Structures are given as structure tokens and as C-alpha cells.
Amino acid sequence: SPGAAITLVPPTAVVRNLLVRGAPLVLPMSTVAAFLLGYFLLAACCSTAWIPGGLLVPMMCIGAAAGRLYGMLWHSILGPAPPFKAMPWVPELQPLLQALYPTPSPLPMEPGILAFAGCAAFLSGSGSLVMFVLVLLLEVTLEPFLIPVILISILSARSVTSLMKAH
Numbered sequence: 721s722p723g724a725a726i727t728l729v730p731p732t733a734v735v736r737n738l739l740v741r742g743a744p745l746v747l748p749m750s751t752v753a754a755f756l757l758g759y760f761l762l763a764a765c766c767s768t769a770w771i772p773g774g775l776l777v778p779m780m781c782i783g784a785a786a787g788r789l790y791g792m793l794w795h796s797i798l799g800p801a802p803p804f805k806a807m808p809w810v811p812e813l814q815p816l817l818q819a820l821y822p823t824p825s826p827l828p829m830e831p832g833i834l835a836f837a838g839c840a841a842f843l844s845g846s847g848s849l850v851m852f853v854l855v856l857l858l859e860v861t862l863e864p865f866l867i868p869v870i871l872i873s874i875l876s877a878r879s880v881t882s883l884m885k886a887h
Contacts, residue, residue: 722747726755726785731777738784739839739860741832749792756785779846780839787838791831836866837873845877 725737726747740746763778836857843853857870 722751723755726751731781735777735780735784735839738781738788739832739835741830744792744795744831747788747792749789749796752785752789752792756782756789759785775847776843779843783839783842784835785838786842788831788835790838791834794834795831833866833869836861837869840870840873841877844874845881848878848881850874850878 726734729737737747738752759778760782763775763782766773766778767775840853840857843849843856853874854867854870858864858867
């Protein structure tokens, strides 16, 4: 059951299930939306209680759920990723690019990648964590091609936080 995959498992498994790539519709939109709302409310209640507990994994869950929900909405509106096209505006660089990247693989429009972006943005925006988030998510993925996605998310979240004059 998709609902059990994100509610009846430990929080680290919830993060792993939300960050899964390659299966954009493995979790229904309604399930992720209900999980996001419920988990956000429960995390807010638990963080205000006088009981010691961590905030890192709940922030990762909330950010990943929000990013995955946004990615699923984007995937349902725009459809699957278009085929990769070469850069026609730089014909002089085509031989170099073909030598460096013989088989171009586009970054697919996938909710799992936007879940990583949401996780990075929520962690860095709410917790003022920058380098830690980059290293943590890089260790989680072990894929260096996601570094630009994570960096853009971190910088966007930190700039919005600084524009809001919030700590």
C-alpha cells in the first residue's frame, strides 16, 4: 500500500521512499498531500513539546514530501520529459560535447529529483544549514550530477530567508 510505505515505517525509511527516483507515480498525489499535512502538524506539535527529540529527519520528511508533491503536480501537467536535443546555438562546441558526452542523458522530469530539491530547500531554509545539507544529501544520493540541483535549492531557500529578514 502506498500509504503504508510512508506512514507505517520508520522516519528514515519514509525519507528513502519519498526520495525514490525512476517511478514517478509510485505514490499517489492524495497520499503524499495527506501525509504532508498530517506530518507537518504532528512535527509542529512535537517540536513545541518539552520532550527532547530531533528535528533533522522530520524536516527532511516535510521537505521531501513537499518537493515530491510539487514534482508529481508538474509531471501530471507537463507529462514525461521531452527527448534530448543538441544545442543548436553553439555549433562549434558540438564535436567537443559529443566527445565528452557520447550518449546524452537528459535530467528527466521526475518527482524524486524535486523531492531532493524540496528536502534541501526546507532543511537549509528552516535550519540555516548550508554545507551540512549539501554534504548530507550528496552522501544520501552518491550521485554528483545532483549537486547543481541541491545547490540551487539551498541558495534559493537561503536568499528567500534573508529577504524575509528571518532567522
